[in-house]
Amino acid sequence: MKDAPERPVTMAQVADLAGVSVPTVSRVINSSAPVAEETRRAVVRAIETLGYHPNLMARGLSRGRSDTVLVILPHITEPSVAMRLSALIDVLRKSPYELHLVDLERPPEQRIRRIGEIVLRNRPAGVVIISLPLDDVDHRHIHNADVPVVLIDSTSTDFPSDSVDDIAGGELATNHLIGLGHTEIAFIGDQEETAIGVPASANRRLGYQRAMKFADLPVPSGYKGTAPHGMDTARRVARDMLRLSQPPTAIFAASDVQALGVLAAAREVGLDVPRQLSVIGFDDIQAASLTGLTTIRQPLEASGRRAGLQLLQMLGHRVREKKPEFPELEVVVRSTTGPVSSNTAQEPLSAVSLEKADMVTKVSSSPGSAARQARLIPRRK
Amino acid sequence: MKDAPERPVTMAQVADLAGVSVPTVSRVINSSAPVAEETRRAVVRAIETLGYHPNLMARGLSRGRSDTVLVILPHITEPSVAMRLSALIDVLRKSPYELHLVDLERPPEQRIRRIGEIVLRNRPAGVVIISLPLDDVDHRHIHNADVPVVLIDSTSTDFPSDSVDDIAGGELATNHLIGLGHTEIAFIGDQEETAIGVPASANRRLGYQRAMKFADLPVPSGYKGTAPHGMDTARRVARDMLRLSQPPTAIFAASDVQALGVLAAAREVGLDVPRQLSVIGFDDIQAASLTGLTTIRQPLEASGRRAGLQLLQMLGHRVREKKPEFPELEVVVRSTTGPVSSNTAQEPLSAVSLEKADMVTKVSSSPGSAARQARLIPRRK
DNA sequence: CTGAAAGCGCTTACAG
DNA sequence: CTGAAAGCGCTTACAG
Structure with a gap:
């Protein structure tokens, strides 16, 4: 041996x-x-x-393409990315393809290698791209590689894609806060990239603005905060916002990760959630249910499954399992949002918030909670 | 176009x-x-x-191996796996290698494809294997493929590996509970696989037993629970355990994911944490700090970095960054462990526990908390 | 049903 | 410094 x-x-x-x-x-x-x-x-x-x-390389060379499905995605530690990927892996596991994964920097300017180039160099049988924008050059390269591509959480006229109606989601979140009586509502989201294609955060912001306008509520310039995606960056933006002379009483964060940052900022500043500050996120990752975060649930796993099944179909496989329905976006009410308080003065952190935090969990898992969850059918083309 | x-x-x-x-x-x-x-x-x-x-396949075929580092790992949604992977990706990003990732079922019996086979088919330049055991056939295949391999969280006589002293970690966790006055201490961990090589959970159990024996404490058979890895499976095992006529007052879970399951079981059964039940986990994933879970911190990111740098060295690259020291295992005390209560009768869930949950966060992040954190130098060969 | 031949797109000695 | 030749390990027409 x-x-x-x-x-x-x-x-x-x-x-x-x-x-x-x-x-x-x-x-x-x-x-x-x-x-x-x-x-x-x-x-x-x-x-x-x-x-x-x-030897797969030899086979691939003579066949003109490898037996590989290439999945290209941004940082894999991002919970929403990991959840979609996991569902995708489950689908592809039973297929004859190797799954190869390439992890890319999110901001395209920092990226040394382009998506199209990666596809061209690897000649995969199929490609799934998650939460990453494609530019013209990428499109041309992929076109030359002549390979089926499915997009998740980004859009393109050339390739099928699975993405939710983020604008509607933004409205949904904002209306939840408005419904609780809030009028000073702020938004915190991603720094908006110039590259088109993954406008999730930007669209959620649009939905926020739309809902605010519809309710005839003002949006002071200080109420729109953006930063590179991340919990800590969001925390800093939120902290500055909460120290404004007229701080918001509610914040809609474009993702749960950022909402967790907002919660950290509230703790830092000494604000009680939800009594003095309501916070709603987007995604419904596991950390949301663990921390009692109110959020907009989007079908992360379903999008991974659907994309996988779609790709298999494009690759000429008969797919037994039928594509899951794309569930609606919905508000999951936990314990970080509540009615606007008449008392806007800041008070020391009390234990009450955390007591509620537990109630939340129950609320969200008990059948009766369904009634408290607003629903909205996403517009899909 | x-x-x-x-x-x-x-x-x-x-x-x-x-x-x-x-x-x-x-x-x-x-x-x-x-x-x-x-x-x-x-x-x-x-x-x-x-x-x-x-065309990378053509290049790879004529060179005899591809310019790829193959990372083989179990379910990527596992937070500890994702953290290690993320650090590994960071290191390899600057290298000339494509990083290809293959996700495998954890239990080897369910696995259709063997690790060695994957290596042999892909002929990568290097391989990193995370938290997955290798058997004899795998070893032979890899030997034939003649490729550098680095292991993370598993051991082998043939390949360098990064893994912590799980036995010491198990002792550390158990001693923390013993130090709080607990005597009825249970363990919940992974179903132990027959395949050798990734005995993390089993070793932590060993550490638990050792500490119990040393403290002259009994370990009733009902106090050792195992199940396939996961939060929900752990929840069920914990629930059964907490319904014993003599339930434990403290539980050491072999991973944070499982500890979260134990916490869910405690809620289900109506036990107040930490007043009626203390819970300690292992890993210190993000969810641990978010939920205030007391745990054993292990250097997840460092292991990813180290493995990446080691592999690059084996591939003949000069590595600028020096390998990070392997930090010690340490107890991170948050709010799920406390002194044993004299009152063993079950009482309704009170708000107190969650009030403490917040204090926890502060404790773990304030400098003064260092004093409360036991330390132990892991034995390493 | 089976084999000899050509080719996939590169790299690597070998000459010059 | 550069090109003609051989080869990497397969697959795919083409004959038979």
């Missing part, structure tokens, strides 16, 4: 041992042409005794 | 346009041999006007 590293077994060696030609071995392995049963058995035996495994 | 999908540009086309031979183009691209400056420029120009990108 510790001999000199013999070179890996090749198809030629298998052919020799089985007493057939290389193409015959290939036919047996790929079932690409009829082979006499006896021959087949000899080949299979040779494969097993030698422990042969085909 | 919407022309018939021309086939991707090849090196031969570049050579033609530049008026040189294919090997010369190759030399320019790889800087593998001196090329006249003028020739070089012509080639570069041709590459740019054609938008050429080398």
Whole structure:
């Protein structure tokens, strides 16, 4: 077992041992042409005794593409990305494709390598791109690579994509706060990239503005905060906002990760949530239910599943499982939002907030809570 | 831009346009041999006007291995896996390697494909394997593939690996509970696989037993619960345990994910944490700090970084950044553990527990808390 | 049903 | 410094 590293077994060696030609071995392995049963058995035996495994690069080179589905995504630690990916993996696991994953910097300007280039270099059988914008060059490269592509959480006229109606989601979140009596409502979201294609945060902001306008509520310039995506960056923006002379009584954060940052800022500034400050997020990642965060639930896993099934179809596979319905966006009310308080003076942090935090969990999991969850059918094209 | 999908540009086309031979183009691209400056420029120009990108499969086939680092890991949604991976990605991002990721089922019996087979089929330049056990066949395959391998969170005599002293960690956790006066201490961990190599949970259990024995405390058979890894499975095991006629007053869960399940079970059964039940986890994932979970912190990111740097070294790269010290395991005391209560009768859930939950956060982040954190140098070979 | 031949797009000695 | 040749390990027409 510790001999000199013999070179890996090749198809030629298998052919020799089985007493057939290389193409015959290939036919047996790929079932690409009829082979006499006896021959087949000899080949299979040779494969097993030698422990042969085909070289995917050689196969891919001669076939013109590899047996790989390439998934390109931004930082994998992002919970929403991980959830979608996980569902996608589940779908692809049963398929004949290797799943290869390439993790990219989110801000395109920091990116050394372009998406199209990665596709072109790897020649995968199919591509799934999560939460990443494509530019013209990417489109051209992918076009040249002539490979099926499915997008998640970004849009393009050229490729099918799964994404929710973020504008409606933004309205939904904002209306939840308005419904609680809030009038000083702020928004915190991603720094908006110049690259088009993944406007999730920007669209949620649009929905916020729309709802505010509809309710005839003012949006002071200080009430729109953006920063590079992240919990800590959001915390800092929120802290500044909460120290304004006229701080908001409610904040809609474009994602749960950012909402968690807002909660941290509230603690820092000494504001009681939800009595002095209401906070609503977006996504409904696991941390949201763990911390009692009120949020807009979007179907993260469904989008991963759907994208996977769609790609398999495009690759010519018959898909047994039918694509899951795309569930509606919905408000999940937990314990970080509440009616606007008449008392706007800041008071020391009390234990009350955390007591409520527990009630939340119950609320969101009990059947009766359904009544408290506003619903809205997302507009989809 | 919407022309018939021309086939991707090849090196031969570049050579033609530049008026040189294919090997010369190759030399320019790889800087593998001196090329006249003028020739070089012509080639570069041709590459740019054609938008050429080398076919990695072809390169890999002729070189005998691809320019890829293959990362093989179990479910990526597992927070501890994601954290290690993220750090690994950061290190490898600056390297010349594509990072390809293969996600595997954790329980080997459910696994259709073996690790060694994946390596053999892909012929990567290097491999990192996270939290996955290798068997003899895997070892043989990898040996044949003759590729550098680094292990994270599993051990092998053949490959370098980064893993903490889980036995010591188990003792640390258990001693924390013993130090609080608990005597009825239970353990909940992973179902222990037959495959050797990733005995993290089993080793933590060993540490637990050792500490209990040393303190002369009994371990009733009902106090050792195992289930397939996961929050919900752990919840069920914990629920059963908490309904024993003699329930434990403290539970050590082999991972934070499982500890969260224990907390859910406590809520379900109506036990107040930490007054009626103390819970300690292992890992210190983000959810732990968000929920105030007391836990054993292990250096998840450091292990990812270290493995990445080690692999780059094995691949013959000079590594600028020096490998981070492997930090010690330490107890992070938050709000789910407390002194054993004299009152063992079950009482209705009170708000007190959650009030404490907030104090926790402060404790763990304030400098003064260091004094409350036991430390232990892990034994490493 | 099976084999000899050509080719996939690169890299790497080998000459010059 | 550069090109002609061989080869990496497969697959795919093409004959038979």
